Amino acid sequence: RKEVEQDPGPFNVPEGATVAFNCTYSNSASQSFFWYRQDCRKEPKLLMSVYSSGNEDGRFTAQLNRASQYISLLIRDSKLSDSATYLCVVKALSGGSYIPTFGRGTSLIVHP
Amino acid sequence: DAGVIQSPRHEVTEMGQEVTLRCKPISGHNSLFWYRQTMMRGLELLIYFNNNVPIDDSGMPEDRFSAKMPNASFSTLKIQPSEPRDSAVYFCATWRSSSTDTQYFGPGTRLTVL
Numbered sequence: 001r002k003e004v005e006q007d008p009g010p011f012n013v014p015e016g017a018t019v020a021f022n023c024t025y026s027n028s029a030s031q032s033f034f035w036y037r038q039d040c041r042k043e044p045k046l047l048m049s050v051y052s053s054g055n056e057d058g059r060f061t062a063q064l065n066r067a068s069q070y071i072s073l074l075i076r077d078s079k080l081s082d083s084a085t086y087l088c089v090v091k092a093l094s095g096g097s098y099i100p101t102f103g104r105g106t107s108l109i110v111h112p
Numbered sequence: 113d114a115g116v117i118q119s120p121r122h123e124v125t126e127m128g129q130e131v132t133l134r135c136k137p138i139s140g141h142n143s144l145f146w147y148r149q150t151m152m153r154g155l156e157l158l159i160y161f162n163n164n165v166p167i168d169d170s171g172m173p174e175d176r177f178s179a180k181m182p183n184a185s186f187s188t189l190k191i192q193p194s195e196p197r198d199s200a201v202y203f204c205a206t207w208r209s210s211s212t213d214t215q216y217f218g219p220g221t222r223l224t225v226l
Contacts, residue, residue: 034214041222042219042220043203043217043218043219043220044155044203044217045217046214046215046216049214087155089214089215094168095167095168097143097160097162097167097168099157099160099168100145100157100215101157102154102155102157103154104154104155105154105155
């Protein structure tokens with residue numbers, strides 16, 4: 001079983017739709033969680049951190065469920081510019097250092 | 113801040129040649145990671161350094177790969193000899209190693225081995 005799993009998609013949605021991605025992780029000692037966005041042929045960039053109480057940034061909402069070991073990302077009112085791959089990242093302490101583990105990513109295509 | 117700097121941005125080489133990829137971390141970031149990304153395998157962690165010391169290189173595919181960090185402002189990833197299956201995008205990422213900090217990625221080096 002992979003440490004961090006995501007549905008690869010693609011999720012193909014019309015503009016204005018609401019779309020949600022989930023990500024599950026296997027390391028119960030994981031301490032911090034993030035969503036990154038990666039555009040085609042570009043580097044991954046931080047979209048938002050995920051806090052235990054859930055957090056929102058404009059049209060984006062992230063949630064964490066430690067009991068079930070998954071995090072989610074909700075995008076409301078999708079824009080064409082939201083088309084990208086969304087990577088789930090989980091950090092855990094390993095050998096005295098915090099190590100990030102990336103999911104394979106979920107591809108989102110927003111069409112007119 | 114200029115961000116994480118990688119060079120070259122693109123490299124095309126022939127099988128058997130030596131390839132050296134370079135990374136300059138963000139000033140003050142004491143952890144540095146090398147990743148490889150392919151369509152088939154996604155983003156794979158190759159090696160990471162903490163305060164210039166290699167901590168875990170278990171992701172390095174084989175002896176043909178080596179990485180160094182001679183000082184806090186420079187790291188190299190070397191492939192010798194290169195093979196076509198090494199073709200990928202290689203990213204360098206850095207951070208201040210605390211539990212809440214996030215990684216910042218360089219633009220990557222797109223390597224093609226013919």
